[in-house]
Amino acid sequence: MTGTFLETPIEYLKGVGPARADILKKELQIFTFGELLSLFPFRYIDRSKIFRIAEVNDDAAYVQVRGRIKDIQAIGSLRAKRLVATLADDSGEMELVWFQGVKWIADKLKPGTEYIVFGKPSWFNGHLTIAHPDLELPNEQVSSVSDTFRPLYSSTEKLKSRGLDSKGISRLMKTLIQSDRFHIPENLSPEILGNLKLMNRQEAFIHIHFPASHEMLQKSQARLKFEELFYIQLRLLIQKFQRTQKQSGHPFSVVGNYLNDFYHHYLSFELTNAQKRVIKEIRGDLGSGKQMNRLLQGDVGSGKTLVALMTMLIALDNNFQACLMAPTEILANQHYQNISKMVSGLHICIELLTGSTKPAKRKEIASGLNDGSLQILIGTHALIEENVRFRNLGFVVIDEQHRFGVAQRARLWEKNAVTPHVLVMTATPIPRTLAMTLYGDLDTSIIDEMPPGRKPVITKHIYESKQEQVFDFIRKQIDKGTQVYIVFPLIQESETLDLKNLLEGYESLKRIFPGPKYAIGMVHGKMKQKEKDEAMERFLKKETQILVSTTVIEVGVDIPNASLMVIENAERFGLSQLHQLRGRVGRGADQSYCILISGYKLTTEAKKRIETIVETNDGFIIAETDLRLRGPGDMEGTQQSGILNLKIADIIRDEKVLKYARNLATDIIRDDPNLEKETNAVLVRHLKIMNKYRENWGLIS
Numbered sequence: 001m002t003g004t005f006l007e008t009p010i011e012y013l014k015g016v017g018p019a020r021a022d023i024l025k026k027e028l029q030i031f032t033f034g035e036l037l038s039l040f041p042f043r044y045i046d047r048s049k050i051f052r053i054a055e056v057n058d059d060a061a062y063v064q065v066r067g068r069i070k071d072i073q074a075i076g077s078l079r080a081k082r083l084v085a086t087l088a089d090d091s092g093e094m095e096l097v098w099f100q101g102v103k104w105i106a107d108k109l110k111p112g113t114e115y116i117v118f119g120k121p122s123w124f125n126g127h128l129t130i131a132h133p134d135l136e137l138p139n140e141q142v143s144s145v146s147d148t149f150r151p152l153y154s155s156t157e158k159l160k161s162r163g164l165d166s167k168g169i170s171r172l173m174k175t176l177i178q179s180d181r182f183h184i185p186e187n188l189s190p191e192i193l194g195n196l197k198l199m200n201r202q203e204a205f206i207h208i209h210f211p212a213s214h215e216m217l218q219k220s221q222a223r224l225k226f227e228e229l230f231y232i233q234l235r236l237l238i239q240k241f242q243r244t245q246k247q248s249g250h251p252f253s254v255v256g257n258y259l260n261d262f263y264h265h266y267l268s269f270e271l272t273n274a275q276k277r278v279i280k281e282i283r284g285d286l287g288s289g290k291q292m293n294r295l296l297q298g299d300v301g302s303g304k305t306l307v308a309l310m311t312m313l314i315a316l317d318n319n320f321q322a323c324l325m326a327p328t329e330i331l332a333n334q335h336y337q338n339i340s341k342m343v344s345g346l347h348i349c350i351e352l353l354t355g356s357t358k359p360a361k362r363k364e365i366a367s368g369l370n371d372g373s374l375q376i377l378i379g380t381h382a383l384i385e386e387n388v389r390f391r392n393l394g395f396v397v398i399d400e401q402h403r404f405g406v407a408q409r410a411r412l413w414e415k416n417a418v419t420p421h422v423l424v425m426t427a428t429p430i431p432r433t434l435a436m437t438l439y440g441d442l443d444t445s446i447i448d449e450m451p452p453g454r455k456p457v458i459t460k461h462i463y464e465s466k467q468e469q470v471f472d473f474i475r476k477q478i479d480k481g482t483q484v485y486i487v488f489p490l491i492q493e494s495e496t497l498d499l500k501n502l503l504e505g506y507e508s509l510k511r512i513f514p515g516p517k518y519a520i521g522m523v524h525g526k527m528k529q530k531e532k533d534e535a536m537e538r539f540l541k542k543e544t545q546i547l548v549s550t551t552v553i554e555v556g557v558d559i560p561n562a563s564l565m566v567i568e569n570a571e572r573f574g575l576s577q578l579h580q581l582r583g584r585v586g587r588g589a590d591q592s593y594c595i596l597i598s599g600y601k602l603t604t605e606a607k608k609r610i611e612t613i614v615e616t617n618d619g620f621i622i623a624e625t626d627l628r629l630r631g632p633g634d635m636e637g638t639q640q641s642g643i644l645n646l647k648i649a650d651i652i653r654d655e656k657v658l659k660y661a662r663n664l665a666t667d668i669i670r671d672d673p674n675l676e677k678e679t680n681a682v683l684v685r686h687l688k689i690m691n692k693y694r695e696n697w698g699l700i701s
């Protein structure tokens, strides 16, 4: 056997034959001793605590009770057979039930005997029941301190069928830890351990699997969480450092006529302080000689696009081209219209490139890009097609609205000899902890201030039985000359059903708001691009007063005259979607409203989502709540990131640890960017091990 203890292949472990090894690899991607040891318990049962039966309810995840078996009954025919026993203590009774191994259990169970019973209570056939409980005689209990906290490991049916239930896994851990070769090298420097008073790594691995006490358990968890988050941050910061080191950027040294002219003659309002601050941050990057890679966060309507435009003008002032990529054609189109209008006096050559651009136009664009006469190109993903070549692209804006996580696209431009500066705009504020992990290698700017004079949207929740009130309100808004969005949900599982739902809604709205007084338009995902654009166009031109749609309008569309957003089946939308939808109104001078319509039956989560939207307009609070409700795994963009593979830390619960880890990693990289100091050698060693695993992973997947 070669290699270190941790790298030893799992089949060498006593108790793991080829079959178990195979299943561990397939089910849990565990190939080595180290990987097995990094399978941490998801919970611990305090086995010193014994509940009285009367205290037990089905809320508790696991309980331990002590009582006597009263009677035992085999129920049902051969196939549906089960064994039911009644367990009683002086406070009450409950049932124990077995569906498997019935005969064996029946022989073993002794009526009248006292047992310590452990398991997960639930309601079954009207009785509080523990199915397949663990049974022990009182004198077998708690043979050593390390048994006080019993670890629970998540397992799978296949693992269980091979005897690798939680207990079985725990037995393997014991074998590992008791092995003569057991050795876990430290991966943090003595300075870090000392300063943070962290438990050493080997001890932490022992106590995470076999805690000697509550205190030791906490210490081991603290140590391992820190280690996990610290290395993620260290890696991100190293990437960032290397990127800025290796990739020099175009130095935009001058601010010239385009920006000055625009600022002094065409900008009809004062920038907000937040916009000024962000522009300063961006200019700092542009002048640094390094490539900018910046994430710009700000709520819908906070003026991000304006900041992006001003940055484009700086690029033009320095004789570079700029482009803006939007997630949909509607949005690209809108950016094109708006930006063209804003700079119409400056004689800038701007074009739009999307999937529906005609070949002749494409040719014209290609030649303008090539000879440099085309200065700003706006479009969709069509911009990153192989045949789109700029003469001297200096600045790229990516508008991804709520679709964060796609910042990876920024890397597409890294193919260029000198990488252009990149600004990623996102309208869904990203909780700081998530941003730190998802976008840890980008710089971040935040616009946290709305342009003056904006009236916050008033939001109300209404049950569907009171739809009539909503119709009255819609009428009033239209009579005032403003426009209304009515959004129907889109469920992925059944697009046909959604469409039916939407079409029915559309038809009944047409009856409630008949022509010619009212005109209703419709947009949904199944329509051709051209039809969608036409419907949007008619709404924009006020030819229709009501726009019925699915969430396709969620992204960025800007129609200032719309003052009311009605969301049907609001309980079916996610928090960030609701926030985005609401952001479609409140863009003009009129007081705007958002009405959430729902059924009476709401899940706790749906209720919380609706309450949150009604209570606040603050995108950051909404984003935090969203993260708390859904967990990072369900947030968009997290799939590609490593945070789903976190083994022990939790970016919500361990926010403080994360910040600490981030700060420490920042200090270390600032002080010793190439990790050359003796005290950092231990970090380099561990990073190398991590990278080795990464490569292996690459080969497997």
Ligand code: ADP
Pocket: 269, 270, 271, 272, 275, 298, 299, 300, 301, 302, 303, 304, 305, 306, 307, 451, 452
């Ligand atoms: P975002 O891209 O963040 O959604 P935009 O840049 O599209 O926001 O701005 C929304 C609207 O507000 C636009 O009509 C824009 O012209 C206007 N706007 C931007 N900044 C200001 C400001 N400082 N004062 C007044 N209006 C502004």
Ligand code: MG
Pocket: 300, 301, 305, 556
């Ligand atoms: Mg916008």
